[in-house]
Amino acid sequence: MTTPRTVELVVNGEPRAADAEPRMLLSDFLREKLALTGTHVGCEHGVCGACTVLVDGESVRSCLMLAVQAQGAEVRTIEGLGSADDMHPLQEAFWEKHGLQCGFCTPGMLMSAVELLESNPTAGRDEIREAISSTLCRCTGYQTIVEAVQAAAEKMQGEGQ
Amino acid sequence: MTRERHYIPESRQREKPKSKYFAIGHSMKRVEDTRLLTGSGTYADDVSLPNMAHAAVLRSPHAHARIVAIDKSKAEALPGVICVMTGAEAAEVTGPCADFSSPPTPQHCIAVDKVRHVGEAVAAVVAESRYIAEDACELIEVEYDPLPAVVDIEDALTSSGDAVLHPGRGDSNVAMQRTIEFGPVDDDFAQADLVIERRLRWPRSGGTPIETVGATAHYDRGTGKFTIHANTSMYNYVGWLIAVSLKVDPHRLNIVPTDAGGSFGSKLFCHKVCTLAGTLARAAGRPVKYLEDRIDNMTSGDAHGSDRLYDARLALKRDGTMLSMRLKVVDDYGAYFQYGVGQHGNAMAQVTGPYKINSVEVDLTAVLTNKCQQGAYRGFGSEVGNFVIERLVDAACEEFGIDPIEMRRRNLIEQDQFPYIMPTGNMYDSGNYQAVLDEALGMIDIEGWRKKQAAAREQGRYIGIGISTCQERSVFSATEFWMWNPNETPGFTLSSSPESVSVNIDPTGKAFITLNAPFWGNSPETMAVQVLAEKLEMDPADISVGYADSDKGFNSSGPGGSRFTVMIAGAVSGAADVIKEKMLRVASHMLEADPSDLEFRAGSIGVQGVPGKEKTLAEVALHAHYFRLDLPEDHDLTSGIDAAYVYDHPVTTMPSEDRTDLGIFYPIVGHMCHIPVVEVDVETGKIDFLDYVAVHDCGTMVNPMTLAGHVRGGTVNGIGSALYEHFHYDESGQLHNALLSDYLHPTLMETPVDIRVGHVETPSPFTEYGIKGGGEGGRMGAPPAIAAAVEDALKPLGIKVDSLPLTPKVLRGMIREAEANGG
Numbered sequence: 004m005t006t007p008r009t010v011e012l013v014v015n016g017e018p019r020a021a022d023a024e025p026r027m028l029l030s031d032f033l034r035e036k037l038a039l040t041g042t043h044v045g046c047e048h049g050v051c052g053a054c055t056v057l058v059d060g061e062s063v064r065s066c067l068m069l070a071v072q073a074q075g076a077e078v079r080t081i082e083g084l085g086s087a088d089d090m091h092p093l094q095e096a097f098w099e100k101h102g103l104q105c106g107f108c109t110p111g112m113l114m115s116a117v118e119l120l121e122s123n124p125t126a127g128r129d130e131i132r133e134a135i136s137s138t139l140c141r142c143t144g145y146q147t148i149v150e151a152v153q154a155a156a157e158k159m160q161g162e163g164q
Numbered sequence: 165m166t167r168e169r170h171y172i173p174e175s176r177q178r179e180k181p182k183s184k185y186f187a188i189g190h191s192m193k194r195v196e197d198t199r200l201l202t203g204s205g206t207y208a209d210d211v212s213l214p215n216m217a218h219a220a221v222l223r224s225p226h227a228h229a230r231i232v233a234i235d236k237s238k239a240e241a242l243p244g245v246i247c248v249m250t251g252a253e254a255a256e257v258t259g260p261c262a263d264f265s266s267p268p269t270p271q272h273c274i275a276v277d278k279v280r281h282v283g284e285a286v287a288a289v290v291a292e293s294r295y296i297a298e299d300a301c302e303l304i305e306v307e308y309d310p311l312p313a314v315v316d317i318e319d320a321l322t323s324s325g326d327a328v329l330h331p332g333r334g335d336s337n338v339a340m341q342r343t344i345e346f347g348p349v350d351d352d353f354a355q356a357d358l359v360i361e362r363r364l365r366w367p368r369s370g371g372t373p374i375e376t377v378g379a380t381a382h383y384d385r386g387t388g389k390f391t392i393h394a395n396t397s398m399y400n401y402v403g404w405l406i407a408v409s410l411k412v413d414p415h416r417l418n419i420v421p422t423d424a425g426g427s428f429g430s431k432l433f434c435h436k437v438c439t440l441a442g443t444l445a446r447a448a449g450r451p452v453k454y455l456e457d458r459i460d461n462m463t464s465g466d467a468h469g470s471d472r473l474y475d476a477r478l479a480l481k482r483d484g485t486m487l488s489m490r491l492k493v494v495d496d497y498g499a500y501f502q503y504g505v506g507q508h509g510n511a512m513a514q515v516t517g518p519y520k521i522n523s524v525e526v527d528l529t530a531v532l533t534n535k536c537q538q539g540a541y542r543g544f545g546s547e548v549g550n551f552v553i554e555r556l557v558d559a560a561c562e563e564f565g566i567d568p569i570e571m572r573r574r575n576l577i578e579q580d581q582f583p584y585i586m587p588t589g590n591m592y593d594s595g596n597y598q599a600v601l602d603e604a605l606g607m608i609d610i611e612g613w614r615k616k617q618a619a620a621r622e623q624g625r626y627i628g629i630g631i632s633t634c635q636e637r638s639v640f641s642a643t644e645f646w647m648w649n650p651n652e653t654p655g656f657t658l659s660s661s662p663e664s665v666s667v668n669i670d671p672t673g674k675a676f677i678t679l680n681a682p683f684w685g686n687s688p689e690t691m692a693v694q695v696l697a698e699k700l701e702m703d704p705a706d707i708s709v710g711y712a713d714s715d716k717g718f719n720s721s722g723p724g725g726s727r728f729t730v731m732i733a734g735a736v737s738g739a740a741d742v743i744k745e746k747m748l749r750v751a752s753h754m755l756e757a758d759p760s761d762l763e764f765r766a767g768s769i770g771v772q773g774v775p776g777k778e779k780t781l782a783e784v785a786l787h788a789h790y791f792r793l794d795l796p797e798d799h800d801l802t803s804g805i806d807a808a809y810v811y812d813h814p815v816t817t818m819p820s821e822d823r824t825d826l827g828i829f830y831p832i833v834g835h836m837c838h839i840p841v842v843e844v845d846v847e848t849g850k851i852d853f854l855d856y857v858a859v860h861d862c863g864t865m866v867n868p869m870t871l872a873g874h875v876r877g878g879t880v881n882g883i884g885s886a887l888y889e890h891f892h893y894d895e896s897g898q899l900h901n902a903l904l905s906d907y908l909h910p911t912l913m914e915t916p917v918d919i920r921v922g923h924v925e926t927p928s929p930f931t932e933y934g935i936k937g938g939g940e941g942g943r944m945g946a947p948p949a950i951a952a953a954v955e956d957a958l959k960p961l962g963i964k965v966d967s968l969p970l971t972p973k974v975l976r977g978m979i980r981e982a983e984a985n986g987g
Contacts, residue, residue, distance in 0.1 A: 026295065040210040041203015043425065045374040046458045050904040053374055081203035094201040098193050101869050104877060105685030106200030107207065107375045107425025136912040139904065141373055141426050142685055143873060144880035144942075145912040146919060 010070050014039070015083025023070040029063070030054045032070035033080060041081040041110050045139070052138030055111035056080050062118045062137075081110035084117070092162070093117060093155040102151035104142035111138045116152045124160055128153060169825050170585045173815055179737055181864050181927035181934035186766075187697035187704060188933060191869035195689040195709060205423045208378030208395040213451035216380065217246050219444050220297035221460060222287045222304050224279035227313035227534035227897020228329070231277055231286065231306065238303040239289060244296035246448045248304065250287050251276040258443040262405035262435040264645055265339070265501035266653065269330050269532070273409075273440035279308070280329050280499035281534050282899050283463020288440065290448040294455075313534045313897035317473050317496040320531035329499055329532045339501050340530040342648055344823055346587040347523025352488035356479035360559045365967035366548045368471035368496065369889035370462075371541045371881075372907065373685070375425025377434045377465060378455035379441035385449070389416040390442050395424040396434040400680045400712070400720035409439045410446075417442075419714040421682035428881065429540030430467035431684060432724055433502075462536075462902035468891060469541035470507055470548045471496040478556035484566050486519050486575045491552065492527040500537035505530050507538065507545025509644030510725070512588045513830030514546055514635035517553040518597050519575040524587045528648065534897040542881055544725065547944040550634040554948030555966070558955070568952070569610075572601060572633045583929070589825035591815070592635070592833040593936075595861065596926045601633060603922045604837035604859040613841055613855070621960060626844045627854065628957025632949035633837050636860070637830040638937020640725035641816035647826050654819075660812040662719040663731030666712075667696065667739040669747075669805035671789040673782035674706040677736070680720035681728065682711055686939060687870045688728055694866050695733045695932075699740035701766045702781070719810045726937025729866055730832055730928075734811030737932045742807035747781065750788045750805075753795040754779050814930045832928050834936045836860045838879070838949035840916075844957045846979050849972030851887055851954065853916035858945065861924040863936030871938050872921040878942020879919055884910045886947040890969050958982075 007022040014037060021036035028047075033039045033056070042065055045051035049067040056065045057079040085091035093116050096102065103109045112135060119126050119134040126134070131152045140148060199205050236248040251274035260270040274285045287304050291297035312327040314320050320337045328335055353359065379394035390410060396403070399421060404414035419438070424431050437454060445452040456465060475492040495508065508528050516524050543550075557575075561568045576597040577584050584592040610629065617627040646655030666678045677692045689709035697704040712718075721727070744764065751769040752759040755777060763772045770778030785805055787794070792803040817827040841855040858875050865871050888908040892900045901907040927934020951965040954975075961982040 024295065031294075034209070039203070040207075041205075043207065043375070044209065045376075045425070046904045048458065048903055048905060051374050085202065087198040087202055087204075090198075090201065097201055098197045101194070101873050103197060103200060104687075104873060105373070105375070105424065105426040106196070106205055107373070107685075109200055110203055113201075132912055132917075139374060139909050139911060141371075141428065141881070141909060142877045144876035144919060145915050146876055146917070147873065149912070 008071055010074055012073050012075060013077045015079055025069065025071050027070045028066055029068040029070045029073050030065035033065060039080050039082050043107050043110055045107065050139070051108070052115070053108045053111040055114045055138060057114055057118055062115050079114070081113055084113060092158045093152065096151040096155035096158065100147045100151040100154060102143065102148045108138055108140045112140065112148055120156055120159060124156065126156055169820065170589065171817060172583055172591060172828070173817065175930045176814060177930055177932060179932040185698060186701050187694045188864065188866050191867055192690065192694060192704060194687055194870065195693050196683060196687060207375055207423045207425050209455050211380040211393040211422060211453070213380060213382055216451040216453055217290050217292060217448055218294040218297050219288055219290050219441065219452050219454040220294060220301050221285045222301040223460070223463065224275065224282060224284045224286050226279055226308050226310055227282050228311040229279050229308040230311060231275065231279065232309050233307040234287060235305040236287060239300040242296065242300045242303060244292040245300045246290045246450065248287060248289050248300065249274060249444065249447055254443050257411065257446065258439060259409050259411055261409055261439050262402065262433065263502055265504040266649060266655065267333055269333065269501040271500040273436050273443060281536055282897055283459065283536065285464065288444055290444050290452050315533055315893050315895055315897050317471065317494055317531060320496065320533050321494065321529065329534065337532045338529060339497060339532050340505055340648065341528070343525065343527040345525045346824060349488050349490060349523045349525040352523045353479045356487055357482040358480050358563060360478045360480065360556050360563060362476050362555055362559055362966060364474040364476055364552055364555055366470055366472045366551060367890040367968050368468050369541065369885050370468045370891065371428030371430035372462065372909070373426025373428060373430060376456035376458065376461040377431060377437045378453065379438045380451060380453040381441035381445035382451040383442065383446040388412065389418065391418045391420060392438050392442055393420045393422055394434060394438050395422045395431055396438060397427060397431050397682055397684050397724065398433050398722040399714050400717040401722050402433065403714050406435050406438045406442070409435070410442045421711050421713065424682060424684040427684040428542045429544060429724065430465060432540045436466055458904060459902045462907060463899050464536055466502060466537050467539035467541065468498060468536050469538065470545050472548055474552050476552050476556055478560060480560055484560070484564055484571050484574050486521045488523040489516060489521060490525045494529045494531060496533050496535065497530050498533060498535040498537035501532065502537055502539065504645060505648045506645040509647045510830070511545040511549040512826055513590045513637040514833065515549050515588060516586050517550065518577055518633055518635050518835055520577055522587065535893055540724065542878060542940045542943040546637060547947065550632070550944050551948045551951065554632045554634065555951065558952050568631050569605070576633065589827050591828040591831040593831050593928045593930050594926050595833065595835050596924060597633065597835050600835050600837050600859050600861050600924050603924050604839055604857050607859065607920055607922050608839050608855060608857045626846055626957040627841065628844065628953040628955065629839065629841050630949040630951065630953030630956060631837065631839050632945050632952065634945045634948065636726065636834040636836060636937070636941040636944050638726035638834060639730050639814065639830065639832040640727060641813050641829040643816070643819060643827060643829045647819050647823060651821060651823060658816065658818050661721045662810045662812045663721060663735050664719045664808065664810040665692065665732060665735040665739050666808040667743055667806065669743060669785050671786050673780065673785040675702065677707060677709045678712050679709060680712045680717040681722035684723055686723060686728065687867065688732060690870060691729045691866055692732050692736050695736040696740055699737060700744065701764050726939040730931045730935050730937055731811055733866070733932045733935050734814065735809050738809035738811055739807040742809065743805055746788070746805050747784050749798065749801060750795065751779050751784045753798065754784065754787060832931055832936045834860060834862045834938060834941060836941050836945040838945040840949050840953045842950065842953040842957055844954060844975065849975035849979065856916040856919045857922065858919055858942065859922035859924060860938060860941050861926050862938035863928045864925055864934040865923060866935060868923060874939055875921050875942045876919045878940060879946045880910050880915050882943040882946025883915060883950065885943065886950040886968050887970050888914065
């Protein structure tokens with residue numbers, strides 16, 4: 004259980020490899036082994052959703068998945084989304100609409116929203132609410148998060164045309 | 165100094181409210197957000213030091229027990245374990261945690277001899293990884309001798325012997341009892357035509373932010389100095405008390421703030437986690453990180469909210485005029501008493517609400533039980549008072565057959581009565597409560613909803629409309645923490661509860677602000693930037709913000725009590741005056757003009773009435789930084805443009821010696837009106853929001869967007885307190901919902917689709933620009949309004965709401981009972 008194995012995977016488009024005990028959570032692996040601390044851990048039991056990342060395109064609670072299970076997978080985290088100078092439309096919309104206060108749930112919210120809009124670019128408010136309801140936010144009351152995702156969806160559709 | 169009763173000091177406001185602002189009042193995008201949106205924030209768990217080890221804590225499964233023996237040998241033998249500490253070992257080097265109660269209720273970062281609640285630390289392990297540390301915890305063998313657990317709030321009043329948590333305080337779990345009468349209560353009750361009486365129960369909930377509390381500590385053996393990185397808030401106020409616990413002089417402890425992933429009051433101090441991490445780092449000889457896991461946070465985070473039982477009475481005249489109140493309250497503080505009855509000092513700031521009530525008597529009993537101790541949660545005790553008075557008012561409406569809106573209209577304090585001294589002696593600085601009510605009623609069609617309600621009842625559906633009109637006191641003065649103490653041992657004298665800032669102008673004319681309190685999830689950087697931009701007519705994009713650690717920081721009380729925006733505005737404004745004075749002096753030499761003839765224009769300083777004769781701020785800054793000696797002789801003009809400024813509490817006075825007048829201690833008072841419309845599914849007990857209007861008056865708004873964010877977020881916290889959240893301890897003291905899967909935060913599906921926020925602005929005459937606090941109001945106004953709405957919905961069944969939370973299970977129970985009684 005404690006003999007480390009080498010986990011090789013692609014994170015945010017870059018091949019990465021590091022040793023991990025088979026029991027190591029993907030969230031801890033990303034944060035501690037790959038220094039990607041943008042993925043946050045709030046409950047460690049799969050409820051809060053702050054640790055949500057995309058594994059092979061699908062949202063995953065990285066606190067409920069082992070790093071070794073991500074062997075060979077393509078993982079996307081908030082660090083791959085955009086920088087302060089070159090934000091993803093979702094990041095821009097969260098900023099514009101005040102879709103965050105403490106920012107702790109934000110990485111999970113953003114990655115859930117990325118998954119939604121990439122699979123359903125014309126998602127309406129109810130679909131957005133459904134997708135976002137998987138993540139807890141204690142600060143905003145959710146309303147401005149939904150507005151931000153709606154605004155980003157509209158913007159991304161406009162850009163896509 | 166003895167003053168006349170109800171003396172109001174002169175206002176020290178320097179910046180008057182304006183009709184037009186340069187930067188204040190704009191919904192500017194937040195300064196904090198770019199780092200948080202890109203995963204670049206530094207929260208407690210993001211700190212990593214070279215050679216850092218990790219800690220985990222073994223927690224008590226018993227609510228109350230003597231620790232007979234601890235065998236840690238197996239844990240110590242586990243490869244990767246660096247050290248294991250018991251409470252007895254920790255107590256050899258570290259004293260009790262900080263404690264503001266009198267007499268003290270000593271709490272150690274690891275329990276010594278006795279555990280007093282489930283989840284209390286019994287031993288701690290430091291290991292190469294958190295995984296190994298947790299493995300090792302399971303190998304520690306502890307022998308307990310169980311003691312009687314005190315769980316029920318009323319049992320705590322009479323328990324004795326082995327059931328006493330802190331025998332050093334006497335043979336009782338009553339931590340404090342006192343009755344204070346403010347004004348002629350007997351006379352006012354004698355004039356009453358009706359006395360409303362309700363027994364009301366406010367449940368124990370908590371801020372429970374998504375990020376738990378964490379600290380990474382390093383002890384430098386070469387200097388004997390600790391460095392602790394933590395998501396604590398009051399580190400420049402009372403952080404030095406952690407040094408006292410660690411038994412070093414305060415200058416041998418540097419507390420470095422991290423970003424906090426939410427607090428809602430719960431991270432006000434976090435002294436236990438800091439003390440534990442420091443203790444372990446010194447023992448391990450290596451940096452140690454300790455981060456609470458979710459169960460640690462829920463069972464032992466020292467931040468449960470108020471847990472109160474009220475017997476409450478309101479005396480009224482036949483026409484609905486409110487005369488007086490009598491409140492008998494018992495509050496279950498849990499196993500320790502870190503802030504004494506500070507939450508009840510707080511509640512005295514607005515105990516009679518926004519109404520013209522002449523007197524009030526409060527009979528307060530604080531009890532200790534085998535639960536996690538209380539800390540702060542958005543409202544700090546005043547939110548409970550709002551629930552109590554609004555329930556009484558609604559009951560009076562029912563009794564008299566007066567409409568709840570009309571009842572409020574008749575009793576709200578009038579605009580020409582401010583500044584208003586309420587019965588306890590606190591001052592309400594300003595307000596226009598009728599205007600707030602008007603604004604709210606203008607945003608929602610009450611008559612239309614009444615028609616829909618009637619139509620729905622025809623179909624067997626239950627729609628209800630509630631209203632609350634509540635106070636939001638802001639900007640505490642620390643007297644609230646000791647005013648309930650015995651008259652002979654009051655505690656302190658008048659406190660200044662300051663906030664401070666430093667501002668440096670760089671050689672290119674851009675600004676750097678250093679705050680002395682942390683980012684705890686609010687918008688401290690945005691507030692400081694908007695105020696500085698206002699004062700210097702500077703582009704907000706040219707201002708950056710950082711945070712001082714406790715080595716470099718100075719007088720700051722930090723956020724809490726919705727004080728930060730008011731206080732940092734005062735500090736930034738004061739610092740900016742120093743900056744402006746110096747820039748004008750340098751510019752006057754450069755422009756060969758008298759400083760009194762100069763004016764600030766956007767981005768420059770120029771001679772009044774002479775367009776074009778000006779220097780940019782960048783030119784002035786460059787000259788000030790490098791070429792001071794080029795300027796004419798000017799006594800005490802030094803190079804550079806920097807300022808540090810400490811802003812003291814804007815207006816506070818001492819309590820009277822007999823405490824029948826508590827003085828002015830929470831004077832910057834906002835007001836709100838919440839009107840939710842709910843539908844109760846009587847089959848399932850589920851509640852849906854059909855509409856929600858929240859109008860707040862927080863004085864001059866610095867940023868309407870972020871203020872609305874607070875109102876909405878606070879309202880959803882209030883929905884949690886009203887409908888879902890309750891730390892459930894069973895009769896043996898086990899906490900049954902210490903996970904987020906069991907302790908239910910509102911998810912998006914339980915919140916209104918659109919909380920429609922309205923604003924009224926009544927500037928404070930005492931603060932810079934007239935700003936008032938607005939951080940807690942949502943949670944202070946929502947629970948009574950929701951309780952009223954649910955009661956209104958279920959009126960056909962005769963159901964009364966006297967306790968929270970109204971979970972589906974609780975509601976179903978009430979509905980079933982009502983139906984069985986033929987309701």
